[in-house]
Amino acid sequence: MNLLVNKRINYVLFELGQISFLARDILLSLLTFKIVWRDLLFQIYSIGVKSQAVVLVTGAFTGMVLGAQTYFQFHKVKMDTATLAVVSVSLCDELGPVLTALMVAGRVGASIAAEIGTMRVTEQIDALRTLATHPVDYLVVPRIIAAHIALPLLAMESIVIGIGSSYMVGVHILGIEPTYLWDNMLKYTHDVDVMIGLVKAFIYGGIIALIGCYKGLTCGLGAEGVGLATTEAVVYSSITILITNFFLTLVMGKLVGLL
Amino acid sequence: MIEVRHLQKSFGANKILDDVSFRIENGESVVIIGRSGGGKSVLLKHLVGLLQPDAGEVLVDGENIGPMNERQLLRVRRKFGMVFQGAALFDSMTVAENVAFAFRRHKNLTADEIARRVAAALDMVDLPGTQNIKPAELSGGMRKRVGLARAIIYEPQIVLYDEPTTGLDPIVSDSIDKLIIRVRDHLKVTSIVVTHDMRSARRVGNHVLMLHDKKVYANCTPESLFASQDPIVRQFIDGVADEKEILY
Numbered sequence: 235m236n237l238l239v240n241k242r243i244n245y246v247l248f249e250l251g252q253i254s255f256l257a258r259d260i261l262l263s264l265l266t267f268k269i270v271w272r273d274l275l276f277q278i279y280s281i282g283v284k285s286q287a288v289v290l291v292t293g294a295f296t297g298m299v300l301g302a303q304t305y306f307q308f309h310k311v312k313m314d315t316a317t318l319a320v321v322s323v324s325l326c327d328e329l330g331p332v333l334t335a336l337m338v339a340g341r342v343g344a345s346i347a348a349e350i351g352t353m354r355v356t357e358q359i360d361a362l363r364t365l366a367t368h369p370v371d372y373l374v375v376p377r378i379i380a381a382h383i384a385l386p387l388l389a390m391e392s393i394v395i396g397i398g399s400s401y402m403v404g405v406h407i408l409g410i411e412p413t414y415l416w417d418n419m420l421k422y423t424h425d426v427d428v429m430i431g432l433v434k435a436f437i438y439g440g441i442i443a444l445i446g447c448y449k450g451l452t453c454g455l456g457a458e459g460v461g462l463a464t465t466e467a468v469v470y471s472s473i474t475i476l477i478t479n480f481f482l483t484l485v486m487g488k489l490v491g492l493l
Numbered sequence: 494m495i496e497v498r499h500l501q502k503s504f505g506a507n508k509i510l511d512d513v514s515f516r517i518e519n520g521e522s523v524v525i526i527g528r529s530g531g532g533k534s535v536l537l538k539h540l541v542g543l544l545q546p547d548a549g550e551v552l553v554d555g556e557n558i559g560p561m562n563e564r565q566l567l568r569v570r571r572k573f574g575m576v577f578q579g580a581a582l583f584d585s586m587t588v589a590e591n592v593a594f595a596f597r598r599h600k601n602l603t604a605d606e607i608a609r610r611v612a613a614a615l616d617m618v619d620l621p622g623t624q625n626i627k628p629a630e631l632s633g634g635m636r637k638r639v640g641l642a643r644a645i646i647y648e649p650q651i652v653l654y655d656e657p658t659t660g661l662d663p664i665v666s667d668s669i670d671k672l673i674i675r676v677r678d679h680l681k682v683t684s685i686v687v688t689h690d691m692r693s694a695r696r697v698g699n700h701v702l703m704l705h706d707k708k709v710y711a712n713c714t715p716e717s718l719f720a721s722q723d724p725i726v727r728q729f730i731d732g733v734a735d736e737k738e739i740l741y
Contacts, residue, residue: 363570366595
């Protein structure tokens with residue numbers, strides 16, 4: 235039993251060490267390598283534009299459900315018009331960036347790991363290296379930068395559509411008075427809430443791309459190796475996002491309190 | 494010039510190469526033969542720095558590439574072109590984009606100049622007019638030719654071929670052999686070919702290295718190898734399996 239635990243701990247430490255080396259290579263590449271704008275734009279399109287449908291649907295329905303549930307509770311204490319303020323702050327601080335990141339981890343993290351993993355097992359990454367191209371420069375850096383750019387934008391879209399759909403449900407289905415609903419939302423949602431959402435989404439973008447690339451670059455041989463890398467990329471990204479979110483909430487809450 | 498000194502490589506507990514040493518002069522055409530799993534491709538990958546030795550040295554033009562990191566190796570790799578066993582073409586790109594890959598960051602070349610060089614490289618491998626085709630639409634032999642065009646377009650000094658005729662019919666294999674000879678003679682490159690194909694080994698090499706039992710077993714001309722009466726060499730050339738191998 236002890237041996238098994240030791241083995242598991244060693245494995246986790248080894249993986250963390252390898253990811254740190256990859257992060258070091260990325261930093262080195264960012265300092266020395268000139269970005270190929272065509273590759274970066276393609277990745278922004280691939281990660282950002284193509285993820286919009288899934289992110290918007292998630293944002294819209296999360297906003298509507300959150301709005302309805304909040305209303306059901308607040309209605310009991312005659313606080314109907316505070317519904318959208320709760321929805322707005324929740325979406326900006328937590329649900330917008332986290333749900334967006336989880337959806338993108340499923341769609342993009344898996345796709346990055348599968349694409350790079352397939353390139354590895356078919357020797358395309360070795361071919362890149364023989365063509366005097368560093369795999370981190372060509373495969374990892376554009377994806378990392380694109381994910382850092384795309385995630386905050388996607389999270390904002392998700393938040394806006396979530397608030398909009400919650401407003402529609404509140405006003406047209408639940409019959410809440412629209413002026414006070416909107417006014418309370420503006421009153422209790424501050425710039426700092428939006429900033430927290432943006433910062434979180436920026437960090438989650440890096441997590442998704444880093445873990446996806448790492449799993450692809452280190453995947454085992456054959457179809458089984460690619461399949462496992464894809465699954466692990468999604469699972470590890472999702473868990474890392476949820477754990478990081480807790481600590482970010484504490485740290486940013488503290489910082490905002492200090493400010 | 495490539496020199497390998499006392500090279501050792503293991504994967505886990507499995508030792509693949511043990512004290513391998515040899516030297517390849519500029520312009521030579523060397524064929525590396527040996528049994529499947531005998532370390533031929535592993536040796537080839539050491540020459541271009543795709544694998545790092547556990548012990549020993551790999552010298553390219555006098556520079557030991559063993560201790561170099563990935564970024565330092567990029568400079569050395571500009572001397573090499575490599576044709577992979579499965580061609581390793583980038584499947585998201587067209588043939589032209591694959592062949593022109595090495596030029597994608599060369600700002601001093603115009604698009605017209607790159608297109609002209611791609612056309613010339615494809616002509617050399619007898620695949621003119623295939624620029625806009627995706628690799629998935631190509632046959633095995635055509636993929637290897639595109640891989641060769643991609644390897645030679647930037648005029649490297651050394652071209653490495655990892656089992657270039659494996660999985661191809663004898664006629665296509667023959668055409669690939671002729672291409673290797675054409676590239677060697679036209680571009681004056683050093684060629685290093687890993688193969689199981691004895692006919693190909695006899696035709697394209699002016700020197701043969703035979704790996705056996707993790708070491709260089711023979712290092713000679715094709716003529717003396719094929720005339721050898723050594724039982725291990727004969728067994729490999731004639732393709733005769735041991736009784737033990739038939740049973741298991």
